[in-house]
Amino acid sequence: MSAPLLEGRGLRLSYSGRTVLAEAGVTLGHGELVGLIGPNGAGKTTLLKCLAGLLRADAGTVTLDGAALDRVPPRLLARRLAYLAQSTAVHWPLTVERVVALGRLPHLDPWRAPGAADATAIERALAQCGVAHLRERVVTTLSGGERARVLLARALAVEPDLLLADEPVAGLDPYHQLQVMEVLRQGSTQGMGTLVVLHDLTLAARYCDRVVLLSRGGVAADGPPAEVLRPALLEAVYGVRMLTLEAGGAVAYVPWERLGRDPES
Numbered sequence: 001m002s003a004p005l006l007e008g009r010g011l012r013l014s015y016s017g018r019t020v021l022a023e024a025g026v027t028l029g030h031g032e033l034v035g036l037i038g039p040n041g042a043g044k045t046t047l048l049k050c051l052a053g054l055l056r057a058d059a060g061t062v063t064l065d066g067a068a069l070d071r072v073p074p075r076l077l078a079r080r081l082a083y084l085a086q087s088t089a090v091h092w093p094l095t096v097e098r099v100v101a102l103g104r105l106p107h108l109d110p111w112r113a114p115g116a117a118d119a120t121a122i123e124r125a126l127a128q129c130g131v132a133h134l135r136e137r138v139v140t141t142l143s144g145g146e147r148a149r150v151l152l153a154r155a156l157a158v159e160p161d162l163l164l165a166d167e168p169v170a171g172l173d174p175y176h177q178l179q180v181m182e183v184l185r186q187g188s189t190q191g192m193g194t195l196v197v198l199h200d201l202t203l204a205a206r207y208c209d210r211v212v213l214l215s216r217g218g219v220a221a222d223g224p225p226a227e228v229l230r231p232a233l234l235e236a237v238y239g240v241r242m243l244t245l246e247a248g249g250a251v252a253y254v255p256w257e258r259l260g261r262d263p264e265s
């Protein structure tokens with residue numbers, strides 16, 4: 001059997017003696033769209049950073065196509081893996097088009113100017129994220145939701161095999177939440193493996209092939225959305241009773257009632 005596209009196993013990480021990741025593990029296959037969910041502070045960003053090679057765990061392994069991630073040459077890794085951070089802060093006053101073009105940097109070398117393939121990737125990413133009309137705008141002047149979509153476009157312009165996206169729909173209006181999830185879904189049909197941090201369980205249920213529920217730094221459940229998003233499990237992990245609304249074979253999850261103290265505190 002071939003190795004998964006990305007695999008993290010037994011990842012442990014502590015800050016000042018406080019456990020943030022406790023034997024966390026996740027796999028991601030080619031063409032899979034996997035939702036990473038869990039309460040604030042559960043360790044989702046930390047896990048994503050470990051999987052991206054941005055943070056070294058105290059123990060455990062991360063492999064890309066079966067090879068240790070830290071052995072993959074940085075330039076090759078930058079071509080294959082795109083990481084979309086939770087923060088949408090941008091400090092450089094570049095135009096939107098230039099920001100998205102930065103996604104092509106791993107594919108260029110000092111002796112080759114950007115070519116047709118680069119231009120195509122940039123145009124496609126601008127269009128997919130609905131920001132082509134903003135191309136001449138300076139990115140620091142954009143609204144939060146506009147900026148978030150520009151940063152996703154930069155990640156997609158890489159044309160990576162693997163996208164690790166930390167809350168790409170945070171701060172987006174309903175139209176653009178659906179647009180972004182559709183873009184991720186489309187990426188999957190073209191073979192891109194995506195691990196996406198989400199707080200919206202309805203989006204996770206509707207778009208993801210699989211959902212990984214993180215709680216207190218460990219994986220509480222990993223499986224198809226219908227198996228993971230069970231009322232009793234959600235109550236235990238989130239400390240919230242969810243209303244579930246079923247319509248046309250889909251399930252919507254509405255946070256309804258807090259059941260006690262914050263389960264991560």
Ligand SMILES: Nc1ncnc2c1ncn2[C@@H]1O[C@H](COP(=O)(O)OP(=O)(O)OP(=O)(O)O)[C@@H](O)[C@H]1O
Pocket residue numbers: 015020038039040041042043044045046047
């Ligand atoms: N550099 C750090 N030093 C100390 N503690 C940290 C550090 N980075 C993260 N933490 C702690 O680790 C825990 C997990 O943080 P992380 O950002 O991974 O959570 P998360 O699941 O992504 O949360 P959220 O949903 O709020 O984004 C939190 O309790 C956080 O306070």
